């Protein structure tokens with residue numbers, strides 16, 4: 001069996017690649033990072049280390065790599081014969097790889113009518129749906145119905161903390177032991193892949209919202225408040241009791257939203273929240289604030305982990321969430337000269353001020369109470 005995976009980065013190697021290997025696939029990693037692709041083709045294997053007391057290791061074999069900067073035909077060939085296609089490249093990169101995927105699908109369906117599923121494993125609501133939209137933009141009108149009937153784009157939620165790596169060997173990747181991969185069953189085409197570790201569900205929205213508005217809201221809160229109080233890592237930030245109170249408060253607010261929206265059991269959700277805070281304090285992982293805070297324009301957009309639950313909170317409870325507004329205020333002040341989105345955010349603020357910038361990137365109008373509370377928090 002053959003898998004093609006776009007993005008041989010942290011989650012690609014540390015999670016998706018590992019599960020594909022364990023399920024018996026040969027995985028072809030597609031990436032623009034020449035060094036990683038060369039290393040994959042040279043060593044044909046890498047190690048995954050579990051970040052806990054035992055430091056167990058797993059070896060991922062049966063892999064190869066394609067550099068999509070200059071081997072576009074190879075990418076198409078791989079897609080044409082793949083049994084599954086996955087991505088973990090970041091939400092902003094999905095439109096960039098859509099053309100490659102479209103060409104591969106066109107080649108595939110000229111040769112056969114074997115269905116295939118393309119699963120975007122990104123931290124966003126509707127990742128595969130967005131990819132499908134972008135792929136279809138590259139498909140000529142007369143081929144659209146073939147692609148629509150033979151290519152499935154099931155949405156997914158993936159959860160495993162994989163920090164930036166500093167191992168001696170470039171491909172080795174340290175990951176937390178916990179993982180969850182949930183895939184929406186109804187959008188799948190053909191045979192459902194038997195991959196141990198995937199949970200198939202009828203409706204993904206509650207799962208992705210629970211994950212994004214708990215793990216990722218909590219993470220973002222620790223990162224943005226963490227930087228404000230001069231912490232370097234998530235673990236260090238979460239040990240700061242004043243800061244932890246706000247992170248926990250923000251997760252209580254998103255929890256109230258999720259419980260109200262999906263009728264989750266309150267006690268079970270509280271246990272889920274506590275487990276997640278526990279994951280942030282894993283002493284065997286060093287997760288930098290600047291990794292978790294990366295891409296603040298994306299994280300401050302209307303449907304992402306901060307603004308969306310805060311807006312829902314206002315709608316459901318008719319008051320502004322006290323802790324989420326503090327976190328959003330800290331996110332607006334986030335700085336990292338190595339992160340183009342963080343630089344752009346601060347340039348916008350310098351040129352137009354906080355209120356104008358908040359309205360532009362989050363879509364929250366100035367008259368919205370949430371907008372006003374965020375600005376009050378910044379001024380404080």
Ligand SMILES: NC(=O)c1ccc[n+]([C@@H]2O[C@H](COP(=O)([O-])OP(=O)(O)OC[C@H]3O[C@@H](n4cnc5c(N)ncnc54)[C@H](O)[C@@H]3O)[C@@H](O)[C@H]2O)c1
Nearest residue numbers: 007008009010011031032033088089090122123160161162
């Ligand atoms: N790391 C985590 O803890 C984690 C957990 C769950 C989900 N995710 C999600 O997975 C995605 C990837 O995150 P990551 O942490 O692995 O990031 P990463 O930066 O480690 O990996 C991304 C990889 O994509 C590659 N890439 C960039 N542009 C590309 C292109 N045009 N074609 C092919 N490859 C390209 C990069 O070179 C890099 O190797 C994100 O959406 C993230 O939110 C990450």
Ligand SMILES: O=P(O)(O)OC[C@@H](O)[C@@H](O)[C@H](O)[C@H](O)CO
Nearest residue numbers: 123158159160161162216219292
């Ligand atoms: O990947 P991002 O930038 O959307 O978010 C940063 C982290 O919160 C994220 O990568 C988590 O580590 C991951 O989502 C855990 O499952």
